[in-house]
Amino acid sequence: MDREKVLQALKEAxxxxxxxxxxxxxxxxxxxxxxLDAEIVAELTERAIEILFDQDxxxxxxxxxxxxxxxxPDGWYSFVAVHPETHQCLTVLKDPVYSWESRISFGTRxxxxxxxxxxxxxxxxxxxxxxxxxxx
Amino acid sequence: xxxxxQTFADEQIKQAIEEVWQELLQEADAEDYxxxxxLEHYRKYWNDPEFPNDIPEIIMRxxxxxxxxxxxxxxxxxxxxxxxxxxxxxxxxxxxxRKCLTYRQFTFDGVNVHxxxxxxxxxxxxxxxxxxxxxxxDQIQSALADAQNAALQAPRR
Numbered sequence: 390m391d392r393e394k395v396l397q398a399l400k401e402a403x404x405x406x407x408x409x410x411x412x413x414x415x416x417x418x419x420x421x422x423x424x425l426d427a428e429i430v431a432e433l434t435e436r437a438i439e440i441l442f443d444q445d446x447x448x449x450x451x452x453x454x455x456x457x458x459x460x461x462p463d464g465w466y467s468f469v470a471v472h473p474e475t476h477q478c479l480t481v482l483k484d485p486v487y488s489w490e491s492r493i494s495f496g497t498r499x500x501x502x503x504x505x506x507x508x509x510x511x512x513x514x515x516x517x518x519x520x521x522x523x524x525x
Numbered sequence: 526x527x528x529x530x531q532t533f534a535d536e537q538i539k540q541a542i543e544e545v546w547q548e549l550l551q552e553a554d555a556e557d558y559x560x561x562x563x564l565e566h567y568r569k570y571w572n573d574p575e576f577p578n579d580i581p582e583i584i585m586r587x588x589x590x591x592x593x594x595x596x597x598x599x600x601x602x603x604x605x606x607x608x609x610x611x612x613x614x615x616x617x618x619x620x621x622x623r624k625c626l627t628y629r630q631f632t633f634d635g636v637n638v639h640x641x642x643x644x645x646x647x648x649x650x651x652x653x654x655x656x657x658x659x660x661x662x663d664q665i666q667s668a669l670a671d672a673q674n675a676a677l678q679a680p681r682r
Contacts, residue, residue, distance in 0.1 A: 424606075447628075449616060449642050451601050460604045469599060469616055471642055476628045478618040481597065493618045494599045519623065 390513045394441060395506055402436040412502035419500045422461035427452045430499055431466050437509045438470070438516065446479065446516075447471040451494070464500040466508075469493060470516060479519040480512075530666040533591055538655050545586040549579070564651060571609060577602050580648050581613055587654075588661050595620060596665070603645065613657070614645040617665055619672070626668040627661075 399411065406429060408414045418426035431450040439445055453465035470479040480495045495515055497508040546560045560583075567577070581600035589596055597620045603612035617626045630640040644664050646657035 447640060447642055449601070454604075460606065460608065467599075469642065471625045471628060473640075476625045477623045478597075478616075478625045481618060481620075481623050492597045492620075493616060522623070 390441075390510045390517070392506060392510060395437070395509045395513065398437040398440040399433070399502075399505060399509060401440050402433045405436060406433055408433070411505070415499060415501055415505055419462065419464035422463075424452065424460065424462055427462040427466075430505070431468070434466070434499065434505060434508055434512070435468065435470075437505075438513055441509070441513050442516065445473060447473050453496075464504075465496065465498050467494045467496045468512060469495075470512075472520075477519070479516045481519055482515070530663070530670055531592075533659075533662065535655060538587065538591065538658050541587040541590045542583060542654060542658065544590065545583050548586070549582065561651060564649075568649060571611070577609055577613075580654070581615065584613070584648075584654060584657055584661065585615070585617075587658050588665065591658075591662060592666060592669075594669075596626070601643070610647070611649055612645055612647045614643040615661060616643045617661070619669070622672065624668065624672055626665045628668070629664070 403411045408429075414426065415430055417423065418430050431452060435446070435448045435450065447470070449469040451467040452462045453467060454460050455463045468480060471477065472479055478493050480493060482492050482495070495512050497504075497511065499505050499508050542560065546563075549555075550557065563579075567580070571577075581598075585596065585598050585600070597618040599616045601614040601616075603610045603614055615627060618624065619626055625642060627644045628640065628642055630638050632638050644661055646653065646660055648654055648657060
């Protein structure tokens with residue numbers, strides 16, 4: 390996946406969410422453990438993917454937390470994407486190394502703008518693989 | 526041809542849950558104690574991360590045992606600002622077709638369509654596990670039957 394395209398998609402998503410400084414926003418969401426901002430980071434990641442593919446997907450995201458009681462986001466996110474027409478899960482990982490539960494979700498760390506670019510690149514590649522496997 | 530769904534008696538579901546529980550004890554090399562006792566501890570130590578994590582495993586293994594099929598799944602432990610709510614939200618995918626088997630859509634007004642990718646339920650007592658297993662069985666079997674019917678009705682070359 391072309392990083393330039395990913396950067397452009399993230400910039401478009403960032404503009405839709407009226408975020409001035411993406412790196413600062415993502416860092417603060419993590420450092421301050423702000424659950425609402427973490428929600429926006431997850432949505433922005435999903436939106437960047439949709440811009441890249443020029444297509445809407447159905448999403449579930451989980452904002453991970455180390456602390457069960459306080460529920461403070463730790464900068465880790467899990468995403469599940471489903472195609473709206475075929476209902477095919479697009480985040481299936483075929484790698485046998487992964488455990489049962491992580492096979493249909495994409496887990497990633499997003500604590501900076503660079504992390505966000507990496508996450509979108511890898512998530513887009515996974516979705517592309519899943520779309521191709523269906524076409525085959 | 527419309528393919529039907531298998532219905533399970535409560536006793537069959539209980540038996541599957543008990544079998545899974547015994548398997549989990551063996552795998553963990555743990556001393557013999559009942560699922561009821563486990564649930565008592567679980568209710569006491571609600572927010573201990575060790576406890577809620579076993580519940581999805583029990584539920585999904587029982588579902589797989591009953592329908593005789595391995596499934597790919599993800600379970601979210603639902604939380605609110607006060608912590609874990611006791612609710613579990615399951616996304617289940619057929620590993621062969623990659624179809625999301627917990628996808629549902631509905632409309633209240635005939636115009637706006639709402640969708641769900643997961644099936645959720647609260648687990649506090651043993652009966653809640655049975656209820657959630659039944660809920661998942663209904664949804665998963667219905668999705669599998671729909672997929673089979675669609676395949677049968679698809680034009681052949």
